[in-house]
Amino acid sequence: MAETAVFHLLAKLAPFLQGEVNLLSGVREAMEDIRDEFERMSAFLRVADAKEESDPQLKVWVKQVRDAAYDTEDVLDKFKLHLAHHHGDGFGGFLRKVFYLAKTLKARHQIAFEIQRIKSRVINISEGHKRYHDKYGILEQGSRSNVVNNSWYDYRGDALLLEEAKLVGIEMPKRQLMEWLVQGGSGLKAISVVGMGGLGKTTLVKKVYDAAAVKKHFNSHAWLTVSESFGVEDLLKDMIQQLFREIMQPVPVGVETMSINRLKCLANDFLQQRRYVVVFDDVWNVNAWEAIKYVLPNNNCGSRVILTTRFTHIASTCCEETNGHVYDLMPLSQEESWTLFCNKTFRGNLCPPNLKQISLRILKRCEGLPLAIVVISGVLATKDRSRIDEWEMLYRSLGAELEGNDKLKSMKKALSLSYNDLPHYLKICFLYLSIFPEDQKMWSERIIRLWTAEGFVNAIEGKTIEEVAKGYLDELFNRSLIQVAKRYRDGRPSHFCIHDLMREIIVSKAREQNIVTTICRQGSRRPEKVRRLLIRSTSDNVEYSERSSQLRSLFVWGPMDSLPIASLRELFSRSSRLLNVLDFECTPLDTIPNEVFKLIHLRYLGLRNTKVKMVPKLIGKLEKLETLDLIGTYVTELPDEILHLQKLRNLLSYYLKSRITYFEFGDIRGIKAPSQIGSLQSLQVLVMIEVDQRSEGGVSIVKELGRLTQLRELSIRNLRREDGVTLCSSIEKLSNLRRLDIISTKEDEILDLQSLSLVPQFLNRLNLTGRLEKFPHMIPSLHGLVALYLRWSKLRDDPLQSLQELPNLAQLLLEQAYEGEGLCFTAGGFQRLKYLHLHKLKGLRWVRVEEGAMPHLQDLTIRNSELMEEVPSGIEHLTNLQTFELCEMSDKLISKLDREVQDEDYRNTAHIPQVRIWYREHDQWKVKFL
Template structure:
C-alpha cells in the first residue's frame, strides 16, 4: 500500500525545498545535490501516486511492493537527516554571541557544517540512485501499466444477492420498516438510502425488500455501481432489466447522452422500483437522479452506500428517508454464528462458550464477519485450542483463509476508496489498543505533529485535520463517540474488524510496530518508525529488545505500567504519549529529543518536568493536565514554537511567559503574579484561554493586579481570542465583567464565566455576534437580560445559565428568541419561573433543567414546552421530589407532538450513577465524562 510512502515523500519534498534556501545550500555542491534529490524523489512520488490509486490491482506484485518499501525507508531516513540539519541550524541561530572573534568562529563552524552536510547528502544521493536504477532495471512503470489493464476479481458482494432468506438473522425488523416506508401510498417519487459500514448487510437488506414488494411494481431493476463507476454501464444495466431484449440490442453503440432519454421514456408512465447498490460517489447519484423520472406513479428508488454524505445527497427532499443499518445485537449474533456451525443455534458445547463470546465480540455484529469466521470454524474440530488459534489470528487470517477472503475484500473496498492522506490517517489508528476511546482533538494534534496533515486553502492545520477526522466518520471507517450540540464528534472508536485490517496493513508498511509481551521479535521490522508499547516489561528488558532500533522511532505511545522512561537515543522522536501509562513518575534525557513536537504526560504521576525541556525548541503541544503533584520547569517559558499548553489548576506556571510567541491554546491555569498577567497580554496568537484568578499574595498590589489583568484581557480580545473561560471567586475581574459596555472580544465564539459575584449578565455580551457557546453564573437574571441574549446573539447554539438568587419575575423566552439555539441548560437554586412563547427557540433539541426548590411545592414551573417544535430531550434534575412540578412537566412532554424523551432524576441518584460508571459518555449533551473523575483506561 503506497499511501504512507506518499505522505512521507510529500513532507520530505517540502522540506528539501526549504533546505535549498538555507545557509547550508550556499556551497554549490550541496545545492546541486539537493536539486538532484528533489527531482528524483518527485519522480518516485508520481509513480507512487499511481500505485496508491490502483492498490487493489498491484497489491500482489512482489517487485512493486519491494521497490515501494525501499522508497519508503529511504524517504524516512532522508527526512530524519533533513530535520537534524534544521535543528542544528536553529540551535546555532539561537546562540547570539557578540564580538568579532565569536562571529568569525561561527562562520567557520557554518562552513564546516556545510561540508559535513555535503558528505551526508552525497551518501543519500547514492541510495536514491540505487532505488532509481532498480525502477528502470525491473521496468516497474510497465508493471503499473499492465496492472491497471488487468481484469478485476469477482465482486465479493455477489453471494448476498443469492442468499436464502431462511438463513438470515435480524432481517425482519429492518425489512419491515423499509417496506412500510416504501408502500405508504404517496404518489410522488420517494428515495430510501440504506447507509452503513461494509459487511453490515446493506445489499442483503435491499434484496429482501425487493423480494417482498417487487411484484407490486410494473418495472424493477437491481444494479451495482461499485468503486469503478462507469456511467454508460450503469444506464445499460438498468435498461437491460426493464427493456425488451430485442429493442435493448439496438442501444449497444449509444453513449450516455443517448441512453438516458431512452431510459426516461421507458419509465415515464410506469410504476417502477430501481435499486442502486453500493454508490461511492455523489456524481454517480447525480447521474441516476437525472435518468429516473418523477412520474407521480408511486415509483420508488432504493440506494445503498457506506458514505453518509452520499446518502444525504440521495435523500435531499423531506419525503425521502435515510436508514442507518445497525450491527446485529448479541442475541442475533450468537444465533447466526451457531446456526452455521452446529445443527441448532443452541448446540454450542459448554467448553466453547467463552471463546465463542470472544470471537463474536471481535466480529462486532457484522453479519459478513460472523458468517465468514463461522464458515472457517465449521470445518474444524470442536476443540477449544483450535478455536483459540482462530480467535487470535482473525486479523491475519483475513489474508490467507479462503472462507475469509470475501470479508477481507469487503473491508479493503472501503480502504482502497480513501484518498492517500486519509489512508495514512486511518493506518495511524492501529497505534491504539482494541476498544480504545480516541479523543478527536488529541488525535488531530498527533496527526499534525507527525506531518500527516496537509494544509488546505483557507484552513489551518487543525481545521484540515478535523476535516480528515470527519471524513473517516463520513465513510464509516471509524465509529463516533459523543456528538456535541453543534455536531462536533468528540471521540471515536475503531471496529475490531477494521482494527485488525489496519494492523495488518500497517505491518506490511512498517508504519506502526506493536510491542506486546511475549511477541517482541515477531512484530518488529528492521527499523521501528512508530512504536505502540503495550507490555509491562521492566525498562532493562524493553531496552534490550529495542535499543538498536530506537534511533529511528518517530512516535511512541505507551499503554501499561511503567515508572520511568529514558529517552537517550531517541533522536528522531516527534510524538511521545505517556498519557495512559500507570504509575509513570519520571522522564529522562528529554532534552536529547530535539525533534519532539508533541508531549502528552496527562493523567500520569510525574512529579517534575525537567528543566532541559527548554532545549526542545520544536515542541508544539505540551499536555500535562491532571498531574496533581507536578512541579513545572521554569524553562517552559522559552519554548517559542509551543502552540498548545494544557495544564491543571494546581500547576504553577513560570512568571515569564511572554516568550511563548506561538501559543494559541492555554488551559487550565491559575495565576497570582502581576508579571505573568503582563506577559499574558503579549501573546498575540492566543485564541483559547482558560484560567482561574486567585487572590494575589499579601505582598502584591491588588489594585495593580486587577488593572493589569483587565488590560491584558482587553489586549487579547483585540487580537485572535475566540474561547475564554474565566473562574474568579474573588471578583478580581468584576470591573471587566460588569462595568463595561464596550465590545471587548469581537472574535469570541465561546465564553464561560464562573465568577459567583457577577450581579447580572453583562450588557457587552449582547455585542458578541460570533458567540456560539455561553455559560455564565449570575446572582439574578431579569427579562431584559434574556431578551438581550435571545435577540442579539445570532450564532448562539449552547446556553447555560446558573442563577443563584430567587427570581423577581418570570422569565419568558420571546417569539423568535434564540433562533439558532440547539441546547439550553438552566440552573436555579430556587423555584423555576421559565416560559417559552410560541415561535421561540425553533431549533432547540435539548433542554436541561437543574433546580433546588426552597419548598416542596413549585408554583412557577416550566410553561410552553409544547411550543418547542424540534425538542428531542427534556432532562430535569432536582435535589428532592417535587410531585406537582413532576406532574406538570410529565404531562407537557407526553402531549408534545414530537414525542420527546423525558428524564427525571434526583441529584443524589445521578451522583451515585456517575460513581458506578466512571467512563460514561453523555452523547446527548456531547460532553465526555469529567476526566478528573475518570480513572486511567487499561487496555491490556
C-alpha cells in the same frame, strides 16, 4: 504509502538544498541526483501503491522505494542534528565556525559516504521503475498533476461534514426489534441480530437502543462492545460503570481491583429489581456469551439482551436458552441500495443521466452491503461528474476486487479501494490512526495536534496548520472512512471512530509499511527499523536495539502496574535523538526522566492523567515543542524556562479535584505560569492559566494575555474584581479567540467585564464563573455564540431578555446565575436553542414558556430549585423536547407528575419521550422514569 514517504522526503530536501549548508565536495550534487530520481519515480507511485497487492514484484519495488526514502530522510535529520549549528556573527563567530568544522570533519565524511551509497541504491531502484512504467503505461506528467493537487477541500463546506447519511432499509427490522423488546412477556429474552460485516447490524441496533420508546420502557441501559479480543473483566467493569453512571451513583469502591466473580455478583445484584436492556455488540465467539450470561438475572421484569454477531451459530446459541429471537439482517434491495447510493454520491439529488448506467454497474458490485455502498459513494462524490472515464476506471478496478463468493473479503477490498484513492498526504494520516485501540473514540483535536507534530500536514498560505489538518479530518469524514462518534453541542464532531473492518485494513497496512509498530507481548516481531513505537502494557519489551535508532514517536499508554523507567531511559539516551512525539497518557509516571529533555527535536509531550507533580527547568531545552499536555497531572506551577519554548502552540493543564456529578466552585484547578507568558507568541490554546494573586506577577499575567494574539482558546482562573479592566483590555486584542473561560478567585468575587467593548468576532463558547454585578453588555452582540455558561453570577435582573435574540445560541446553562422568582421565555425568542439547563436557582418559583419560544429545544433540565411547585407553564408548546429532567425539586412539583393522578401538569408533559426524576435516598442518588 511509498508515495507518501517520497513526497515527505522531497518536502524536506527542498529547503535543505536551497540553504547555505556546508557540504563536502560532491555531496550536494549527489543529493540533487537523489532528489531528481525520486521526483521521476513519484509520478508512478500512486498507481503502484494501488496495484502492489495484486503484483508481488511490484510490491517489492514499492517497498524498496519506501525504505530508500526513509533512509534518505534519516541521513538528512542526522545531518541537521549533528552539523547544522549556529556560530554567531563577527570574528568570534568565524573562529567558532572554523573550530566546529574541524571537529565535525569525521561526521561529515561519514554522512557523505552514506549519501553516495543511497544515491547508487536509488539509481538501481529507478531502473526498476522504468520497467513498471512500460508495463502499466503511465504518463508521468498527467499522473503527477493529479497527485499534487491539494486544493480539494478548499471548496468543501462544513455542511457535508455535519450532514448525516440518510439511512435506508431499516424501517422494517427496526419495527420488528422494537416489538420484540417491549412485548413478549416478562421473562428475560435474548435477541440476536446476525449478518455479515458491513450490513449495518450495529447501526440498526443503535437506532433501536436510542429510540425514545425503548429508553422510556427500560429502567437500566448498557451498551457493551465485545469485539474479537474481549476481556471479561473489562466488559464487566464497563457494564458496572454505565449502570451506576446512569443513575448518577458513584461506582462502588474497589471495582478496579475486584475479581471477576465479585464483579459478576455486583452487576447481578444491581439488575435484580430492574427492567434492563443490555446490548453486546460484535460478538465473535460463544465464549463471550457463556462468560456473561449468568450475570443477567431472569427477574421477570421484562428485561432484554441484544447481541450483534457475524456468526449464525452464535446467534442461535444465545437465543435458544431464553426462547429468544434471531433476526437475520439481509443486504439492501436494489431500490434501497440506489437510494443510499444517490444520498451519498449526489447528496440526495438525482443521478445525472450520463452517469446512471455506470452508477448502476458500480452499485451492482456492492451487492447490497451498506458499508461498501457508503464507502464507494464517498469516493465517487469527489470525482468530476463530467469525467465519465474516471467512473469507468473505478468500475474496472472495483469489478475485479468484488468478484467471488467471499463477501467479507470483497468488502475489505472495496474499503481498500477508498484508501487507495486518498491523496498521499491523507494516506499516512489515515494509517496513523491505527495506533489507537479497537473501539476507542478518538478525540479530533488530539489527532490534529499529533498529525502536525509528526509533520504530516502541509502548510497552505492563509491557513493555520491546524486549519489545514482539520481539512484533512473533514475529508476523511466526507469519504466515510471515519464516522462521527460524538458531537459538540453546536454539531461539530468532537470524537470519531473507525469501522472495525476498515481498522483491520489500516492496522495491517501500517504494520506492513512500518508506519506504527505495536508491541503487545514479549517476543513480538519488530521491523528492521522502528519509526513509531506503541507500548501498551508493563510486560512489553522496550529494551533498546539498533532497530530503534530512527525512532520518531513513542507512545507508552496505560494503565500499567509500573513503568520500566530504566528501559525507557536506555531507549531515550540511545535512540531518540530524532524523536518528535512522546506520550505517556494514563501511565503511573510520577517524574519526567531527565533524558526526555535531551530530545531537542520533540514537538509533542503528552503527560495527561499521569502522576507527574513538577515540570523541571530543563523543559526550556525543548525549543521545538509545540504541544505540552499536562491535563489531569499534579503540576501546579510552570518554571520561567517555559518561556524558551517559542514554538509552543498548545499549553493544556487543568485538574478536577473530584470526579463528581455536579460542578462545585473551586473543583477545578489551573496552573501558575511565569509573569511574562505573553512572550509565547505562538500560543493558540492556553488551558488553564491561574493568576497568582499573592505576587505582583498576577496582574502582569492578565496584562500579558493581550500579547497572545494567536490565541483561539483561553481559560483563566482566580481573577479579582480589580483585574476586570486589564482583562477586558487584553481580550479586546485577541481577535482570533473562539473559546473563553473566566473563573473568579472566589464564589462572591465580582467579575467586572463592563469595560469590554470590542468583542472577538469569532467567539462561540463563553463560560463565566463568578458573580456579575451587572449583565455583561457585550454578550448580546456575540452573534456567533453557540454555548453560554453562567455560573454563580447571582444576577438580580432576568438575563433572558438580553439573550433571546442571539441567533446561534444552542446551549444555555444558568447555575446560581439568577436570584429572581421567575423566568419568562417569550414568543419568538431562542430560535436555535437545543439545550437548556437551570441549576441551583434557589429563588426560582416559576418558569413560563410562551408559544413560539425555543421551538427546537431538545433537552430541559431543572435542578436544585426547591421553590418551584409547578411544571414550567407552556411546556406543551415545546413539541421537539426529547428529555425533561428534574433533580432535587419540591415534593409538590414531583407529585403533580404522578402517572396515577394524571393532573394537568402530567398531561402537559405526556408528549415528552423521557421524563426523569432524580432524588436522594440514604445518601444515594435514585432515578425514576415517568
